Amino acid sequence: MTVEEPKDLVRRGYDALSLRYDEAYDSDTKYRHWVADLHARLAPGSRVLDLGCGSGVPVVRDLVRAGHRVTGVDISETQIDRAREQVPQAEFTRADATSVIFPVATFDAVVSLYALIHVPLEEQPPLLEKIASWLRPGGWFLCVTGQHAWTGTDENWLGSGVTMWWSHADADTNRSWIARAGLTVDHEEIVPEGDGGHALFWARRPL
Template sequence: MVADDERRAPAAELFDALGAAYEDAFAGSEPHRASLRWLLERLAPGSRVLDVGSGTGRPTARTLADAGHRVLGVDVSPVMTELAARQVPEAEFRLADIRELPLEEASFDAVCAYFPLLQMDRAEQAAVVVKLARAVRPGGPAVLATVPLDVEDAEGVFLGQPVRVTSFSAGAFTDLVTGAGLTVLAEDRAVFTPARPDAVPEPHLFLCARRDTP
């Protein structure tokens, strides 16, 4: 992660400001928990799992660690990384920008990425998805979630914080994932309203996939 404040990732500023409020707002997402159950069903005991955009560590890292898996959480927000390390001490959390973090080929049994791409441009998102696909062992599972909107650098407000968002339509994001070498086995499209008085409904897309075997 770049220390220079002028070069801090927008996501770091956003999620530093949100802190634990993000967990409170999204704790009721049943599609998120359903995708975690899908992932757990496909993991051997003691699997090594990469959790990108690990946030506060709950529910993702907490669920995986409780099931006995070895979790590496990566997040660009210092506040989130500290919260996660405190709430899920069994897991390892690293303060890093996934765009810059080296990942060895096939070094994880599974990868999950819940909404970490939205403050990246489209080229960066595509590169990160390829990086994550290659980090999973052949045949290993991956879960990726996003807000499926056809927007680029759009201004908005997210849980009371100003934000700029770039994303893909549902079909384009699915094409991006399959083009990276993942086979989509299941998808869940939902509309979720965060648990806050000022929140508005937002579309969510969860893709459950498997890395293609050579």
């Protein structure tokens, strides 16, 4: 399988199941306390990037309501269309996270919840290095990624008949990649899901 094929599966999957995903995973409730924790760490009017922003709810919406300036990026056109409808005050770009470009030290925080796990493994460390460069000194990186190493597909994702693709390293590897990118891990926890779970990291660019 080439690099392009998995990304096409991801894009098509979220194009088809944007609304069903939000309903199945109750994104509004599941993510909201993380957004509140991030807001508490930010100065008023901070600039935030949501990488893999989905439909814009709740991360972009809640941060905008809190007075922050937010940019959302997602590979799915349907997700971006819904995000623009739901949070018209934010800026959104449909793009592959690994190809998007921002100036150095643009953001006070970068959020990436359940998005890195859709990026081919070999592209994840370079992406983390780019994320670190986009952060201002003292800036926060909040991400949810893999707890255990696995790459594969679900050909009946959410019982829809639509195929989805994932690829993630284990938590130890993710932690080492984040550190190698130049960020300091401040906190880490397991986010349970079904019979397994994911790893949540709070990391920071040193002052």
